[in-house]
Amino acid sequence: MDFTPPSPGSYRLERIQAAGDGAVLDSAGKRRRLAEFTRGRVTLLAFMYASCADPNGCPYALSVMHQLKNELERIPSTRGRVGFVSLSFDPLRDTPAMLALYGAQHADGRHVPWDFLTTRSRRELLPILKDWGQDVGIEVDRATGKALGTYSHVLKVFLVDRRGAVREIYTTDYLLPAMVLNDIKTLLIEDGLALR
Amino acid sequence: MKSKQIVRRPRLSLIALATAAVVAGGPALADETSCSPFTPLIKGQEDLVYVWTLGVKGVGDGSDKLVTVDVNPKSKSYGKVIHKLSVGGRGEIHHVGLSDDRRYLWGGALDSNKIFIFDIGTNPAKPKLVKTINDFVEKTGFVGPHSFIAMPGRMLITPLSNKKDHGGETGIAVYNNKGEYVSHNAMPKEGGGDGYGYDAAINPQKNVFLTSSFTGWNNYMMDLGKMVKDGEAMKRFGNTSVMWDMKTMKPLKVFQTPGAPLEVRWSWKSGDNWAVTTTALTSKIWVYKQDAKGEWQVKDVATIGDPAKIPLPVDISITADSRGMWINTFMDGTARYWDMSDPMKPKEVFNKRIGSQVNMVSQSFDGKRVYFTSSLLGNWDKKDKDDEQYLKAYNWDGKDLKLAFEIDFYKEKLGRAHHMKFQARDLSTLKPLDSAQSALPLLAQSR
Numbered sequence: 001m002d003f004t005p006p007s008p009g010s011y012r013l014e015r016i017q018a019a020g021d022g023a024v025l026d027s028a029g030k031r032r033r034l035a036e037f038t039r040g041r042v043t044l045l046a047f048m049y050a051s052c053a054d055p056n057g058c059p060y061a062l063s064v065m066h067q068l069k070n071e072l073e074r075i076p077s078t079r080g081r082v083g084f085v086s087l088s089f090d091p092l093r094d095t096p097a098m099l100a101l102y103g104a105q106h107a108d109g110r111h112v113p114w115d116f117l118t119t120r121s122r123r124e125l126l127p128i129l130k131d132w133g134q135d136v137g138i139e140v141d142r143a144t145g146k147a148l149g150t151y152s153h154v155l156k157v158f159l160v161d162r163r164g165a166v167r168e169i170y171t172t173d174y175l176l177p178a179m180v181l182n183d184i185k186t187l188l189i190e191d192g193l194a195l196r
Numbered sequence: 197m198k199s200k201q202i203v204r205r206p207r208l209s210l211i212a213l214a215t216a217a218v219v220a221g222g223p224a225l226a227d228e229t230s231c232s233p234f235t236p237l238i239k240g241q242e243d244l245v246y247v248w249t250l251g252v253k254g255v256g257d258g259s260d261k262l263v264t265v266d267v268n269p270k271s272k273s274y275g276k277v278i279h280k281l282s283v284g285g286r287g288e289i290h291h292v293g294l295s296d297d298r299r300y301l302w303g304g305a306l307d308s309n310k311i312f313i314f315d316i317g318t319n320p321a322k323p324k325l326v327k328t329i330n331d332f333v334e335k336t337g338f339v340g341p342h343s344f345i346a347m348p349g350r351m352l353i354t355p356l357s358n359k360k361d362h363g364g365e366t367g368i369a370v371y372n373n374k375g376e377y378v379s380h381n382a383m384p385k386e387g388g389g390d391g392y393g394y395d396a397a398i399n400p401q402k403n404v405f406l407t408s409s410f411t412g413w414n415n416y417m418m419d420l421g422k423m424v425k426d427g428e429a430m431k432r433f434g435n436t437s438v439m440w441d442m443k444t445m446k447p448l449k450v451f452q453t454p455g456a457p458l459e460v461r462w463s464w465k466s467g468d469n470w471a472v473t474t475t476a477l478t479s480k481i482w483v484y485k486q487d488a489k490g491e492w493q494v495k496d497v498a499t500i501g502d503p504a505k506i507p508l509p510v511d512i513s514i515t516a517d518s519r520g521m522w523i524n525t526f527m528d529g530t531a532r533y534w535d536m537s538d539p540m541k542p543k544e545v546f547n548k549r550i551g552s553q554v555n556m557v558s559q560s561f562d563g564k565r566v567y568f569t570s571s572l573l574g575n576w577d578k579k580d581k582d583d584e585q586y587l588k589a590y591n592w593d594g595k596d597l598k599l600a601f602e603i604d605f606y607k608e609k610l611g612r613a614h615h616m617k618f619q620a621r622d623l624s625t626l627k628p629l630d631s632a633q634s635a636l637p638l639l640a641q642s643r
Contacts, residue, residue, distance in 0.1 A: 003403040011444035014379040016350055017372045133349055133373045135297040135317070154236065154297040156349065169349030171234055171296060173400050179443065 005178050008185030008195065013167040019045075019160045020131030023124050024087065024117045027103050029096040034087070034128065035164065037115055042082045042187045043160040044068065044180070047134045049090035049151060050102045056172050057155050062086075062106065064157075065114070067177045072112045072184070077195065081162075081188055084114040089129060089136045089151065091119045132158065132166075161187050228561045228618055230461060230513065232346035233400050235294045239561045242618035243268045244278075244320055247587055248303050249611045250574055251286040256609030260289040262303065262314060262323055263610055265587060265603065267565075268621075275589070275601030277608055279322050283312050288417065288574055291615045293344025293351065295373060300326075301617060302351055304341035306573075307417060309333050311341050311353070313375055320619045327375045333359050335377040336369045339413050343395045345405075347442075349373055352405070354396045357412035364412035364432055365391035368445070383407070384438060384447040392434030397460040397471060403442045404492075406471050406484060408457040409434020420576040433477060439484070439492045451494040453482050459511055463518035463539065470539050474512055474523060479503035481523075483539050498542045500532065501525055510572060511556045515563045522557045526572055529554045531597065548597050552582040558616045559592070566590045566597065570605070571612035585612050 021035040037043060044065060052058035065084055072078050086103070088094035094102075096118060103116035119125040129136055137152040157175055159168040168183050170176075185195050228238055245267045251259040259282035266273040283289075287308025292301050299317025304310075311329035318324065332341055332355075340356035353369045369380040385391045392409030399405065410416070411433045415423055423429045435454040438447050455478030462471045471484040481498040500523055501507035507525035514521045519537045524530070531554060533546040556569045568588045571577055577585075585605035590597040605613045 002401070005403070006441065006444050011446070014370065014445075016378055017374060017376065135299055158349075166349070171348040173233060174348050179403075 005176070005182050008182045009189035011186065013159070013183060013186060015161075015165040015167060016169060017133070017166045019043075019158070019164045019166050020128055022119070022128035022131070024119055024128075025096050027096050027100040027116050027118075031120075032117070034117070037083065037085045037117070038160045039164045040162050041080065042162060042184055042191075043085055044082075044157060044184070045085040045087060045160060046155075046157040047089050047129070047132070047136070047153070048086050049088050050094050050098060051090070051149070052151070057153070060172060061155055061157055061175065064175050064177050064180065066106065068181055068184070069112050069114065071177075071181055073110065075195065076111060077193060078188065079111040081191070081193065082112050082184060084112060086114070086116050087128070088116070088118040089125060089134070089153070091121055091125055094118045132156075133169075159183055159187070162191060228559070230397075230459070230558070231294055231617075232296070233398055233462075234296045234346045234348055236298050237561060238618050238620050240620075241268055241270075242560055242565070243271070243621040244619040245558075245567060245587070245589075246292065246301060246316070246323065246617050246619060247569060247605075247613050248289055248292045248615045249280075249605065249613055250289055250571055251282070252574075252606075252611045253286070255606060255611050257282055258286065258611075259284055260286055260305065261611065262292075262301075262312075263605075263613075264321060264323060266321075267567075267589060267618075269600075275603070277603060277610070280610065281314070281323055281325060283310075283325060283328075286574075289614065290340075290573075291343055292617050294346060294617055295351070296346040296348055298619070300373070302344040303615075304344065304353070306340040306342065306356060306413070309339055309341060311344075311371075311375070316619055320621055329371065329375050331377065332369070336367065336380040338366050338369060338380065340366070340416070341369075342393075342410075345396050345398060347398070350378060352396055352398070354393050354407060356394060356410055356416060357414075362413035364393075364410070364415075364434055366393040366412070368393065368396065368407065368440075370445075379445070381445055383409075384450055387447070387450045388436065388452060389438065389447070389450040390434055390436050392436065394434065394456075394458055395460050395473075397462050398442060399462045399471070400442070402469070404448065405440050405442050406437060406460045406462075406473075407440065408437045408453070408460050408473050410456050410458060410476075416573055417575060420573075437473060437482075437484075437494070449492050451482075451484070451492075453480075453494060453496075454478055455480065457482065458509075461512060461514045461521075463514065463536075464516060465518040468518055472512070472514065472521065472536075472539065474500060474509040476508050476510065477506065479507055479509055481534070481542055485539075495540065497540050498534075498544075500544070501528070501530075510554075513557045513559045513566075515559065516561055520563070522559065522566065524550075524554045524557050524568070526553055526555055531557060531566075531568060546595070546597075550588060551584045551586060553578045553584060556615055558618065560618070564592055565600070566592050567616055569613035569616060571614045574612065577612060585610075587613050587616070 048058040099116040107114035264279035287305030338355035370378040394410035455475035
């Protein structure tokens with residue numbers, strides 16, 4: 001793979017879809033609306049589950065988000081303008097307490113908040129997944145029909161503008177840190193932020 | 197996805213942001229046929245082939261339909277039609293494309309301009325129509341939605357025509373996975389562009405996609421015999437192809453590729469950096485490659501058959517290792533296998549007559565199974581006894597094609613067999629989350 005990503009602000013990211021809303025739990029166990037995290041700032045949101053071991057899946061997204069967070073932390077003017085969200089699709093195991101522990105490993109830093117969210121139940125989760133267009137399947141043992149405790153899903157990371165519109169969607173082959181960073185900067189420039 | 201049969205392409209290597217002006221990444225794997233690089237692939241035995249089939253008056257219910265064929269040799273219904281789903285009416289249906297999660301199949305109609313979205317994930321053996329897009333012309337001004345190429349969360353659509361004069365000037369359009377309009381762009385008319393469009397193929401490693409060009413509604417809905425005698429109509433074919441920046445959706449360069457360049461494919465071999473097309477009217481193979489300065493260039497590298505006889509090369513299918521490529525020539529009903537190990541000097545090494553006419557070709561990931569269908573366009577297919585309509589499956593050992601099964605689409609009262617896509621039944625064992633409430637205790641037990 002070799003190309004130079006187009007420079008921030010030199011292109012327009014189209015409005016792909018509205019960012020879905022729904023009832024979620026933050027890592028303190030408090031009931032929140034997902035829209036609280038996807039409005040008023042540029043948000044990078046990834047669906048995940050903490051026990052995912054697929055190197056091309058959630059751990060890859062996590063590592064990319066780490067790189068982006070580190071980079072954005074070096075740009076003080078982004079303070080309050082960018083946030084990250086990891087939303088679990090495994091509410092049975094990814095409880096708020098579990099995510100508080102999990103998130104503590106990742107959500108350090110000063111300028112870029114990173115919230116780890118879950119839902120109270122699959123009943124509350126499913127409409128959110130459907131609205132965002134995130135496929136998730138329960139992997140089962142073909143011989144016994146029993147769930148294996150893992151999920152099949154195509155990794156998707158969503159870039160949301162401050163008005164709550166999804167402006168870019170990244171799957172594994174498209175989740176390139178340098179390009180995502182330029183996309184975030186493009187949305188910030190669109191909002192009038194002078195980035196140097 | 198983690199199914200044994202479905203494989204995700206390898207992820208890109210991580211890069212250091214601070215120094216990442218240029219992005220470097222890992223290799224790409226091969227495609228089964230012509231899938232978007234964003235669609236998970238079936239690496240093993242495909243279980244099902246969907247055939248997007250044109251309805252024919254007086255044949256069965258006369259309606260356009262999605263036909264599902266069992267193609268797993270271990271299955272009791274191997275080689276049989278196991279499901280058919282009529283969409284109502286005849287709209288000159290043409291191509292289909294898989295969504296970015298392989299759970300949906302989009303199919304277009306060149307005359308009615310409808311786009312049908314089928315759920316092929318819930319039960320792959322029984323596709324279900326879940327949405328019909330009716331606003332394509334209204335939203336884009338374009339006519340004839342042709343190719344459907346998945347991008348993350350959305351579908352790139354390449355139409356053939358426009359509503360203003362039904363000629364060949366057209367563009368590209370994007371709809372999100374819900375089937376809602378996102379954007380559209382005109383094909384370039386500057387820099388040598390003629391504004392025509394046809395197919396597209398994406399290369400994420402280069403952040404580019406390549407488009408080709410064909411002809412407008414006035415021609416593709418005209419009787420072929422009448423059209424070839426119409427000098428003015430014959431002038432109205434696309435002669436260009438265009439390299440686009442995938443991120444900005446802007447044209448980078450227009451290439452002169454005279455004679456209707458149709459299907460475009462990228463080499464999937466790791467480290468390769470070329471794409472290929474064939475021109476229908478001039479019977480040439482063209483290869484696109486970056487020069488030493490990184491600028492995209494195109495070269496005609498070979499001639500297919502005898503151009504004077506207009507063999508009409510139509511669909512192509514590149515092998516997983518990009519060392520070979522099937523090229524169908526419609527008029528003589530022949531499949532031709534080309535050695536592409538040196539893409540700048542390809543050689544035809546095998547050919548076989550498949551039928552009185554042949555259009556589409558799809559090969560399995562390992563290249564051992566090759567499927568052919570017959571229909572080009574409702575008004576361009578041959579007449580009377582030469583109007584054979586079929587799906588034929590062959591086994592390919594590198595030397596010969598051996599017929600595995602065939603289905604006569606007229607005898608089965610189906611219609612004209614056009615575009616194909618594969619699917620795996622394994623998807624049905626990955627139970628959708630919303631049907632798995634009973635699995636909750638199992639999940640708990642498994643901890």
